[in-house]
Amino acid sequence: MTALPLLHIGYHKTGTTWLQSGLFRAPGFALPWPSGIIRDVLIRPTDFTFDADRAAEFFTPASAAAASDNRIPVLSDERLSGSPHAGGYDSATIAARLASTFPEGRVLIVIREQSTAIYSMYMQYVRDGGGATLARYLAPRNPFEVPQFRYSHYEYDHLIARYRCLFGPERVLVLAYEDLTRDPLGFCTRIAHFAGSEPPSEPPAGRRYSSLSALTLLLKRPFNRLLVRNSLSPAAPFYVKDHERRFEAIEQLVPRFLSRPLERRWRAEADAHIGQRFATSNAQTAALTGLDLAALGYPVAEVEAGPRG
Numbered sequence: 001m002t003a004l005p006l007l008h009i010g011y012h013k014t015g016t017t018w019l020q021s022g023l024f025r026a027p028g029f030a031l032p033w034p035s036g037i038i039r040d041v042l043i044r045p046t047d048f049t050f051d052a053d054r055a056a057e058f059f060t061p062a063s064a065a066a067a068s069d070n071r072i073p074v075l076s077d078e079r080l081s082g083s084p085h086a087g088g089y090d091s092a093t094i095a096a097r098l099a100s101t102f103p104e105g106r107v108l109i110v111i112r113e114q115s116t117a118i119y120s121m122y123m124q125y126v127r128d129g130g131g132a133t134l135a136r137y138l139a140p141r142n143p144f145e146v147p148q149f150r151y152s153h154y155e156y157d158h159l160i161a162r163y164r165c166l167f168g169p170e171r172v173l174v175l176a177y178e179d180l181t182r183d184p185l186g187f188c189t190r191i192a193h194f195a196g197s198e199p200p201s202e203p204p205a206g207r208r209y210s211s212l213s214a215l216t217l218l219l220k221r222p223f224n225r226l227l228v229r230n231s232l233s234p235a236a237p238f239y240v241k242d243h244e245r246r247f248e249a250i251e252q253l254v255p256r257f258l259s260r261p262l263e264r265r266w267r268a269e270a271d272a273h274i275g276q277r278f279a280t281s282n283a284q285t286a287a288l289t290g291l292d293l294a295a296l297g298y299p300v301a302e303v304e305a306g307p308r309g
Helices: 016-021 035-043 052-068 091-101 114-128 134-138 156-167 177-182 184-195 214-227 243-251 256-274 279-289
Strands: 006-008 072-076 106-111 172-176
Touching: 006 184, 016 072, 035 052, 035 091, 052 072, 052 091, 091 156, 106 156, 106 177, 106 184, 114 134, 114 214, 114 243, 114 256, 134 256, 156 172, 156 279, 172 177, 172 184, 172 279, 177 184, 214 243, 214 256
Parallel strands: 006 072, 006 106, 106 172
Antiparallel strands: none
16 A cells, blocks of 8 residues: 555544544644545455455555555444444454555554443434334344344443454544543544644544434334335335435424433433443553543443553
8 A cells, every 4th residue: 555544433423524524634634535426435245255365456546646645545434343233243344454454554443431322322223213212223033144223332342352352552543532522632632643634623524414403303213114214124015215304494493492301201212222342442442541430431441451452
């Protein structure tokens, strides 16, 4: 590779849209590959058809063009961390593909407190066409036969350790989404230093992805089961185009305050399901990364946690 990109793999719901539309389009960075292309080259091929040399050849021209303009090319797509709706079944496979395609790359991973991240991901699931209740989404039947939600996807220490083994600890940067919300300039400065670029003088003006309210999603959920046939709702008999846009229009008619009791109920339900199940994993993640996750609101077990890689 002529120039080595920053490999930003997510996770989902950790400010990816803001980074892609802000920092990664600022001077010093280039964002030459859209998500669709990244997925076509690195994710969609099967184990029998993926070719690391061919993938590297594909990414070389844009990397070279960015380097000639003194910019860091960024490969950014949260799907590179795996699919939350499918339990991250291919997370390790994608990590290996990235390592074989960009063996000298630098990896950026952004994590988020699990209860908040999972709740936000469930809201996205319904928006995209899912029809399960929160309880059924979190407890699918036979997730070992067909990829579905699994809590293990949010045990961050496993994937962090895998990337540290593949790329080396010094070339993996893990940041917390909560630091982005508290200090966006400091957050971006750490990324720029890690990538080898000049830090910004002020927070980039990136876009933020706005979610639909709980009440709008409550209306959309039965609609999905009947009229949105996709990977999240394969049994629906019909497919209505632009279903998201139609419900975005409905959203404008629903006062936000009407959704707050339902949102509180769903958040409490998510918290009750999740509890302290990630506390031990978070202790491992804190040991691996040096992040003070307890201070950021993550449940962290009071155990001696040795790094895994």
